[in-house]
Amino acid sequence: MPAPRPPLLAYTCLAASMMLVGSYVGASRLLVATLPIFLLAWLRFAIAAVAMLGWVRRAPGEPALSAHDRKLLFWESFLGNVLFSVCMLSGVALTSALSAGVVMAGLPAAVALLSRWWLGERIGRRTLGAIACAALGMLVLSLSRTGPVAAAPGALADSWAGASGPLIGHALLLGAVFCEAAYVVIGKRLTHRVSPRRISALINLWGLALITPLGLWQALSFDFGRVSLPLWALLLGYALAASVATVWLWMKGLAQVPAPQAGVFTVLLPLAAAAVGVLLLGEPLAAGHGAALVLALIGLLLATWPARPNGSG
Numbered sequence: 001m002p003a004p005r006p007p008l009l010a011y012t013c014l015a016a017s018m019m020l021v022g023s024y025v026g027a028s029r030l031l032v033a034t035l036p037i038f039l040l041a042w043l044r045f046a047i048a049a050v051a052m053l054g055w056v057r058r059a060p061g062e063p064a065l066s067a068h069d070r071k072l073l074f075w076e077s078f079l080g081n082v083l084f085s086v087c088m089l090s091g092v093a094l095t096s097a098l099s100a101g102v103v104m105a106g107l108p109a110a111v112a113l114l115s116r117w118w119l120g121e122r123i124g125r126r127t128l129g130a131i132a133c134a135a136l137g138m139l140v141l142s143l144s145r146t147g148p149v150a151a152a153p154g155a156l157a158d159s160w161a162g163a164s165g166p167l168i169g170h171a172l173l174l175g176a177v178f179c180e181a182a183y184v185v186i187g188k189r190l191t192h193r194v195s196p197r198r199i200s201a202l203i204n205l206w207g208l209a210l211i212t213p214l215g216l217w218q219a220l221s222f223d224f225g226r227v228s229l230p231l232w233a234l235l236l237g238y239a240l241a242a243s244v245a246t247v248w249l250w251m252k253g254l255a256q257v258p259a260p261q262a263g264v265f266t267v268l269l270p271l272a273a274a275a276v277g278v279l280l281l282g283e284p285l286a287a288g289h290g291a292a293l294v295l296a297l298i299g300l301l302l303a304t305w306p307a308r309p310n311g312s313g
Contacts, residue, residue: 013253014265022272026097042215045208048243055201077206080183087176094169101274103173110181137295196251
């Protein structure tokens with residue numbers, strides 16, 4: 001007997017989550033132009049901690065966290081929250097929102113690789129093709145000459161600016177892809193025992209604890225008078241979207257949708273990020289970006305197109 005089809009609401013939650021992630025990946029380019037990376041991440045987690053304070057307590061009837069659950073929550077936060085934020089924000093600061101969108105298109109392939117390594121799932125021929133397309137797209141993007149990159153100000157950009165800056169930025173964005181893939185795989189394990197709201201609150205608190213020393217270090221030397229009121233508003237929206245809305249929406253949908261099927265919705269992340277870069281930030285779509293984006297979209301189609309019932313995938 002076939003498994004029951006997940007409700008439309010679950011699909012809607014997954015789609016909305018990935019579109020929000022892609023949008024704030026693109027919009028973060030404006031934030032890293034003013035705020036240092038660790039300070040920005042710290043403010044994000046602090047704002048979200050206040051917003052999700054009521055989600056920390058265990059709901060009636062919800063089982064207590066086991067030692068295994070606590071380990072998963074730590075790694076979900078460390079990889080999917082802290083390292084993802086640092087790699088993504090640093091990568092965007094050294095490249096562009098459009099580049100971030102192209103690199104993030106390798107997410108389904110990264111999920112497949114991690115699922116193979118951690119869960120023992122077989123990688124089909126089409127998924128192998130998607131991985132090859134993602135790797136080739138990264139190579140094209142790294143070797144393309146698309147003009148100078150206007151790196152966002154800060155110690156990171158100052159030390160890595162120059163010819164190697166975009167290459168380092170692309171490597172950081174690729175690291176963010178694998179952090180997000182780990183977030184997807186670990187999250188599926190957590191949703192079997194912990195409510196989406198509590199997962200969101202607990203991994204955000206872990207993120208706040210982990211980033212606080214570095215955030216305070218940068219806050220002590222930062223001139224907060226440089227931050228305009230519109231930028232504070234953007235920071236508030238970024239924090240609520242990145243730590244509250246996207247996590248809760250993704251966990252809510254993931255609780256009712258198998259992980260491989262949920263991976264289909266990650267196609268919306270790179271498309272939203274690229275759209276923000278081109279349409280809102282005015283970033284030029286150069287030939288290198290175009291070729292890499294085409295390869296990325298081919299890889300996405302290979303990784304996410306439904307397989308025939310008797311096909312090998």
